[in-house]
Amino acid sequence: xxxxxxxxxxxxxxxxxxxxxxxxxxxxxxxxxxxxxxxxxxxxxxxxxxxxxxxxxxxxxxxxxxxxxxxxxxxxxxxxxxxxxxxxxxxxxxxxxxxxxxxxxxxxxxxxxxxxxxxxxxxxxxxxxxxxxxxxxxxxxxxxxxxxxxxxxxxxxxxxxxxxxxxxxxxxxxxxxxxxxxxxxxxxxxxxxxxxxxxxxxxxxxxxxxxxxxxxxxxxxxxxxxxxxxxxxxxxxxxxxxxxxxxxxxxxxxxxxxxxxxxxxxxxxxxxxxxxxxxxxxxxxxxxxxxxxxxx
Amino acid sequence: xxxxxxxxxxxxxxxxxxxxxxxxxxxxxxxxxxxxxxxxxxxxxxxxxxxxxxxxxxxxxxxxxxxxxxxxxxxxxxxxxxxxxxxxxxxxxxxxxxxxxxxxxxxxxxxxxxxxxxxxxxxxxxxxxxxxxxxxxxxxxxxxxxxxxxxxxxxxxxxxxxxxxxxxxxxxxxxxxxxxxxxxxxxxxxxxxxxxxxxxxxxxxxxxxxxxxxxxxxxxxxxxxxxxxxxxxxxxxxxxxxxxxxxxxxxxxxxxxxxxxxxxxxxxxxxxxxxxxxxxxxxxxxxxxxxxxxxxxxxxxxxxxxxxxxxxxxxxxxxxxxxxxxxxxxxxxxxxxxxxxxxxxxxxxxxxxxxxxxxxxxxxxxxxxxxxxxxxxxxxxxxxxxxxxxxxxxxxxxxxxxxxxxxxxxxxxxxxxxxxxxxxxxxxxxxxxxxxxxxxxxxxxxxxxxxx
Numbered sequence: 001x002x003x004x005x006x007x008x009x010x011x012x013x014x015x016x017x018x019x020x021x022x023x024x025x026x027x028x029x030x031x032x033x034x035x036x037x038x039x040x041x042x043x044x045x046x047x048x049x050x051x052x053x054x055x056x057x058x059x060x061x062x063x064x065x066x067x068x069x070x071x072x073x074x075x076x077x078x079x080x081x082x083x084x085x086x087x088x089x090x091x092x093x094x095x096x097x098x099x100x101x102x103x104x105x106x107x108x109x110x111x112x113x114x115x116x117x118x119x120x121x122x123x124x125x126x127x128x129x130x131x132x133x134x135x136x137x138x139x140x141x142x143x144x145x146x147x148x149x150x151x152x153x154x155x156x157x158x159x160x161x162x163x164x165x166x167x168x169x170x171x172x173x174x175x176x177x178x179x180x181x182x183x184x185x186x187x188x189x190x191x192x193x194x195x196x197x198x199x200x201x202x203x204x205x206x207x208x209x210x211x212x213x214x215x216x217x218x219x220x221x222x223x224x225x226x227x228x229x230x231x232x233x234x235x236x237x238x239x240x241x242x243x244x245x246x247x248x249x250x251x252x253x254x255x256x257x258x259x260x261x262x263x264x265x266x267x268x269x270x271x272x273x274x275x276x277x278x279x280x281x282x283x284x285x286x287x288x289x290x291x292x293x294x295x296x
Numbered sequence: 297x298x299x300x301x302x303x304x305x306x307x308x309x310x311x312x313x314x315x316x317x318x319x320x321x322x323x324x325x326x327x328x329x330x331x332x333x334x335x336x337x338x339x340x341x342x343x344x345x346x347x348x349x350x351x352x353x354x355x356x357x358x359x360x361x362x363x364x365x366x367x368x369x370x371x372x373x374x375x376x377x378x379x380x381x382x383x384x385x386x387x388x389x390x391x392x393x394x395x396x397x398x399x400x401x402x403x404x405x406x407x408x409x410x411x412x413x414x415x416x417x418x419x420x421x422x423x424x425x426x427x428x429x430x431x432x433x434x435x436x437x438x439x440x441x442x443x444x445x446x447x448x449x450x451x452x453x454x455x456x457x458x459x460x461x462x463x464x465x466x467x468x469x470x471x472x473x474x475x476x477x478x479x480x481x482x483x484x485x486x487x488x489x490x491x492x493x494x495x496x497x498x499x500x501x502x503x504x505x506x507x508x509x510x511x512x513x514x515x516x517x518x519x520x521x522x523x524x525x526x527x528x529x530x531x532x533x534x535x536x537x538x539x540x541x542x543x544x545x546x547x548x549x550x551x552x553x554x555x556x557x558x559x560x561x562x563x564x565x566x567x568x569x570x571x572x573x574x575x576x577x578x579x580x581x582x583x584x585x586x587x588x589x590x591x592x593x594x595x596x597x598x599x600x601x602x603x604x605x606x607x608x609x610x611x612x613x614x615x616x617x618x619x620x621x622x623x624x625x626x627x628x629x630x631x632x633x634x635x636x637x638x639x640x641x642x643x644x645x646x647x648x649x650x651x652x653x654x655x656x657x658x659x660x661x662x663x664x665x666x667x668x669x670x671x672x673x674x675x676x677x678x679x680x681x682x683x684x685x686x687x688x689x690x691x692x693x694x695x696x697x698x699x700x701x702x703x704x705x706x707x708x709x710x711x712x713x714x715x716x717x718x719x720x721x722x723x724x725x726x727x728x729x730x731x732x733x734x735x736x737x738x739x740x741x742x743x744x745x746x747x748x
Contacts, residue, residue: 040705042412042413042705043409043413044384044387044413044415045414047413055707059707059708062708064708121570128565129565129566129571130565148562150562150564152571153562153563153566153567153724155721155724236569237570238568239570240568240569242567242568242717242720243568243720244717244721245713245717257708259380259409261405261705261708262405262408262705263705263707266705266707266708
């Protein structure tokens with residue numbers, strides 16, 4: 001009995017530091033965000049005015065917010081689909097097809113992921129430069145002297161330019177993740193498939209994909225979270241929402257409202273929406289992709 | 297097994313103790329600081345200043361000069377390029393600096409937030425103080441016009457909450473060498489401006505470019521005043537109802553709409569944080585003639601390659617008719633004392649010291665000109681900024697109170713976004729001038745009821 005008590009106390013002391021840290025730095029701030037979203041507050045003065053759901057009512061009539069919402073959703077969808085597809089294909093090619101220099105390619109693909117967003121923004125600003133940029137330079141071969149495309153200046157294109165940068169940045173990371181789980185699939189499965197004359201493409205869809213499904217599900221949640229976070233970093237460093245809000249995303253708009261527009265409470269209301277949206281979307285994606293795990 | 301348990305327990309305890317001491321550390325430091333300020337003999341003044349294009353050394357020198365002047369004062373100086381992030385966290389924790397040099401118009405809008413939250417100290421008495429080490433008062437030394445600027449008197453109570461710092465002409469910047477070489481005159485009216493635009497276009501040179509749309513504030517104040525006088529400007533910036541439907545309002549929109557057509561085609565693509573220098577480079581490369589800017593651009597582009605015979609010059613914003621009065625926006629920064637400052641009297645003395653000849657000379661050595669009489673003559677001849685102040689020798693009226701009237705925060709509404717950022721869309725062709733106007737009117741309508 002005495003021993004049991006000691007054990008309980010021991011577990012309590014071991015778990016306590018982490019729990020306290022988690023409470024202080026995660027749970028309490030999150031609760032605070034929810035609480036502050038009900039106030040009209042500039043952020044510094046002691047006088048906060050309780051306004052109930054007013055901030056949320058304003059939010060859904062705010063066209064600038066809806067534009068940033070639209071941009072974020074577009075980025076999540078495009079970046080997820082394209083990165084997911086390309087990363088899977090590259091991972092399959094590098095593990096299955098006996099390409100020379102697999103490790104070399106793996107390193108090269110991974111490099112964008114360790115670069116800072118500021119560096120990436122600078123690289124892509126140069127690539128997208130209308131006059132001397134790499135992209136217009138290459139397209140110029142086919143387009144001749146046609147008017148240069150303003151990758152960061154044309155409202156219809158600019159969000160895709162942001163998506164392109166995010167995809168370039170993310171592919172390597174997801175490719176390495178998929179490669180890791182593909183490597184653990186036993187070779188014998190592919191050998192027997194080969195003996196039965198199954199094509200490489202069919203092997204990919206019937207053996208590879210089902211066997212790394214758990215991994216794919218995890219990465220889908222990553223896609224949602226990282227698209228929201230990284231788009232903020234990229235937009236802040238590269239375009240700052242310009243031109244005229246065409247690249248504004250959730251978090252950059254939240255930051256501008258909370259600080260630039262002295263509406264801290266309103267900013268927190270946007271934070272609450274982002275929190276709920278990403279949680280909900282992840283839950284939906286998780287539910288939709290639920291399958292019985294296949295084991296080998 | 298037991299050993300393992302003990303080890304784990306020790307590690308857990310260490311973690312907890314690190315956490316507790318981590319939280320406690322700051323309070324100890326605060327107490328020692330508090331003791332210093334209330335000690336009586338040696339006083340400590342907490343000064344926070346933005347490190348702008350003039351560099352960090354300028355503040356170190358000024359602070360040293362103040363310490364020498366006072367003898368028994370130590371200045372605890374914080375200088376940073378993003379000062380807001382450094383001081384706002386401390387301010388949220390209740391630790392306020394005593395004196396802050398941070399102008400309005402910054403993206404994080406810390407100064408504006410404090411204005412909206414009534415967080416600044418009224419400093420009218422500073423202007424009646426004798427400048428430390430001199431015999432004149434601050435008011436006597438100030439250039440007329442700055443004392444009554446509505447920027448430093450943000451509310452309708454008539455009190456002053458900020459002090460003007462570093463002024464400069466915000467006009468059109470251009471390469472005087474290019475105009476000399478081509479034999480072109482600097483246009484004084486918009487008709488001459490369009491004429492020059494057509495001539496330049498024939499030679500493959502654009503008439504106009506801008507670094508980012510944010511530079512249109514100072515540009516617009518002068519243009520609005522040129523069109524309808526300072527009263528009209530005041531009505532626009534205080535969101536008067538129907539002001540955009542007047543003939544003057546329509547003229548402004550018409551000129552801006554036409555200017556968009558004369559703007560260099562890649563300007564919008566580069567009008568962002570990362571690439572705005574490329575737009576400024578267009579002037580240096582003789583690819584565009586004019587851009588709105590401030591004197592800091594000279595330092596900013598110092599290392600950049602320039603066309604042969606390049607020479608910085610400023611011009612006023614053109615007028616509608618030759619006979620109209622000429623206005624020029626005078627850009628100036630501000631310093632202030634937080635209402636929560638613990639050392640207000642000393643902070644006021646420091647503020648008054650900013651207008652001493654000693655301080656003004658140090659600022660001028662770095663290209664920053666204090667708004668006191670004779671300060672622009674203090675700039676060393678070797679600095680390019682000196683010639684730009686010559687614009688005040690021409691018959692111009694300086695506008696020192698451009699800027700929007702203070703309102704309570706209105707969630708989701710930003711006049712700067714609806715007005716200046718949206719101009720990018722006019723230039724790129726995705727918005728018509730009418731749509732642009734509708735956006736400005738909508739934002740003005742929402743801000744009007746919130747006027748302070």
